Amino acid sequence: EAGVVQSPRYKIIEKKQPVAFWCNPISGHNTLYWYRQNLGQGPELLIRYENEEAVDDSQLPKDRFSAERLKGVDSTLKIQPAELGDSAVYLCASSFFTSANNEKLFFGSGTQLSVL
């Protein structure tokens, strides 16, 4: 199995430009997460999906960030316009529950964004 696939792996853009990241979760995983990881820090949740519904987007900066998960499978995270402070690694993860509280979580390799 391919695991969680993210693309692109690297992206360099100028500030004020738009950018999009794509995530293909593991087949059958209903839950999908987008995390942002600033340099030298731990990841922070941006948004969580249960199937196609965004159930936690409280930390998504909605003025410039948007996300979608059409048909409850692939997801896209967009930034428009990008700012210098958006430079970070954007990680996608997907999961399923083996029992009520036993979540198996798998991360992708992330997209490293550099805003110049």
Place this chain on the structure above:
Amino acid sequence: AQTVTQSQPEMSVQEAETVTLSCTYDTSESDYYLFWYKQPPSRQMILVIRQEAYKQQNATENRFSVNFQKAAKSFSLKISDSQLGDAAMYFCAYRRVKGSSNTGKLIFGQGTTLQVKP
């Protein structure tokens, strides 16, 4: 709000020796999960070990074990017989129990970079 703190930005260990990474957390909840994740240069987060707060017994996975002190809100990771492949950034993380709001959200510490010397 829950917080996770890792006070050691960097640690080093000699190959085959033992090293302990520290983590403290703050929560008002009685039941939760704690994790240690490894992040190599490939950036992919890999689960090392998982601890359920209601279990008093410390979790163990081969060379990796934890010292879970619930009253002290401490969760340290011990790596025995360190190998060169253990070199990576290690993150401590907290998650609420399913059924609570914001379930599934992992709260990470700042990370500890582990260097393994041959």
